[in-house]
Amino acid sequence: MLYFATELILVFLSLLSLVETSDICHKPNWNNNNANGKRLPEFPIKIFEKIGPQSCYRECQAHGNCFSVNWDRNQFTCQLIDKKKNQLKPLIDDVNFVYMEMTDTVGAGGKLCGDVICNNYSTCIRISSEKMTCIETDCAEHYPVLKNGVVLERTFSPISATYGCSPGFTSVGSGNRITCRPGGKWSALSYRCEPPVNGVWGSWYGWGSCSVTCGGGTKHRTRSCDNPLPMYGGSSCSGSSVVSTTCITIGCPVNGVWGSWYGWGSCSATCGGGAKHRTRSCDNPLPMYGGSSCSGSSVVSTTCNTIGCPEVNGGWGFWGEWGNCQRTTTCGGGVRIRIRLCDNPRPMYGGSSCIGTSEIFTTCNTDRCSGNIFLANSNVHNKGIVYVYRNGYWGTVCDDNFDMEDAHVVCKSLGFIRATAVHPSATLGEGSGLILMDDVNCAGTEGSIFDCSYITNHNCGHHEDVGVTCQ
Template sequence: MLYPAKEFIFVSIFFINSVKTADICYKSDWNNYIVGKKLSEFPIKIFDKIGPQSCYRECQAHGNCFSANYDKKESTCQLMNTKKSEMKLLTDDENFIHIELTDTDSAGGKTCGDVVCNNYSTCIRTSSRQICIETVNGGWGTWYGWGSCSTTCGCGTKQRTRYCDNPVPSYGGSSCSGSSVESTTCNTNGCPVHGGWGNWNGWGSCSPWCGSGTKKRTRYCNNPAPLYGGNSCSGSSVEHTTCNNYNGCRGYISLDTSDIPYTGLLYVYIDGTWGTVCDDDFGVNEAHVACKTLGFARATALHGTSTLGVGSGPILMDDVRCSGNEESLFHCNYTSYHNCYHSEDVGITCEN
């Protein structure tokens, strides 16, 4: 039966501000029940913390309820959309009371005053009459935004929520199925790992020429290596220090460098002093041995009479004589006394 919009609005307001009365769809007393029995069917609705009389009335009010299981122990009411039959037998359970509506066997027989409610309607009593209100099943509203992640890194979780308010279930309608909360992973990248220096490697060799030089050692930013946006190591990966390379000069011998590659005045180190070599008797064999002493393959040129300039310091070798097979210039014959000037200092060019 349809009612004018104005009256329907009045009924809705009244219902919101009141509760169901004892006369909702009330046609018989609560007299058809069995203690210690229940109907083992899936309930269409469950009420918590109510009494058996209220359970009976809720079944009367629901458009599709024909019996109810009342749990005395838990004070819960299970509304059923069927009655016991030869196919649906009651089972024993001392905690339950099974209640049946005696005035109807189908949804078409459930009345609300003079009106028959359909399967999806609920009977509501107002101050003046009883009317059928259409059952409204709940529907999910839209998801709210994602909350913050549980961690800033290293795989956390975040959640979002929704509510059963589109529409809100009412007049015996079913609530929304599914969860109101959804979770997902977030910040799956690992946490930043800042780099740390590993141990220094050993010192390298001293710079190639005799005398004071430099050597270096290295380290790597691998203890640990920076990961996931972590900072790299601060500071230098290379360290230098000064060194003396007299022992690395292959017999204490050196070339005073010039503008020509592998070319220079020949210097030797004897008794803690660097000095030049006089060109008296110094020929091709001597030049080859001198270059071999320096680590080169052989000599390609011999320079005398100040071609490369004049040296400095004492003249420490004169009258040098080599066979050409010596491994070091110091294995050749020579004299420490001389009758030379620095204009006679030996200069050589070696082949690398």
């Protein structure tokens, strides 16, 4: 027990002697780890003024997160940097600076101390000419980073860090100093730095009541500087918290009174009895500001030109244009119509109507249909419902299993190159008459749809009529 106490005393005496020498705060390796006239272009994590290069180096060693320094040899200013130079962040020329890197920065693997490896929060000291040992001298973790704040002071006996807020930020809380036992963890930091929060106006409250009930008054509404409230030295809201506007600007009620009658208008007929009217306006004065309107009618009527009119017999107008052919196909015969109206003049006052017919008919599309297939229900020749002729009847084709191969055969038999679309489910309209084919199945090389496989006993309706578009 006495031997252990004696050895512990020797350890601490050795540590004190090393503090007075450069063995614990190593001088920088001037040949390999510094660069005159250079600096690392990084924002410093801490700045010391009126300090020499070795003291600058020691401050970096004492800092929990420092890896290099920029020392200003003109101003004697020390910048602690939390990075080292690398290919992505090289040094830049600056004749006023000396750049130094820490040669004894301890990595995750620690550092060799005699036959053992010290962890990164211990210091290697020599307790005799042949024996070295590791002494815990710092926290087992880096000191906490305070958002918007900096470390103002760092001590090592005892181990402590005192924080302050960066310029422009406001401190909240009183616990800005934290402590740590060697090899332990930092105490809790009950301190934060808040940026200024400028006040912002909240929404306007509702309008108050108008100061009058008619003839024009004033009403007001207010708002508060609370969205958010100004805090931590932030500015208050600019502008007024009250706004006013006029209200109920209409005058007090005025009841309307009829003006004089205007003159009579024209008679609605030249003979046989008509009507004419005259009007008046409720404008002497107009009803205003909620006053009542005039009572009674604004229009009065009377009969006029009551003598009977002579009879007018009707006469035919011009024949209209011929209508479309009433057969949807371009062959096989159809009918089109044109009409005329009995309106030149119309029969009036008991006159007789026109004599003769108002419609005449003519045939159309009388050419004989070629082949036994055509496309219908379309205004273009290459698109329509498929009609086929079988056993003396024209009829449609059901869309069950009908695909592009079947459509190619239809289009080629009509003289086209190929099909470009199939239109199932009566997309182009429903046909009429019989449904003559179902479950058509073509290979695509047949000369006619009748060469393909199909059935005639179907379960289809015209809502399943198939159509095609050819090219």
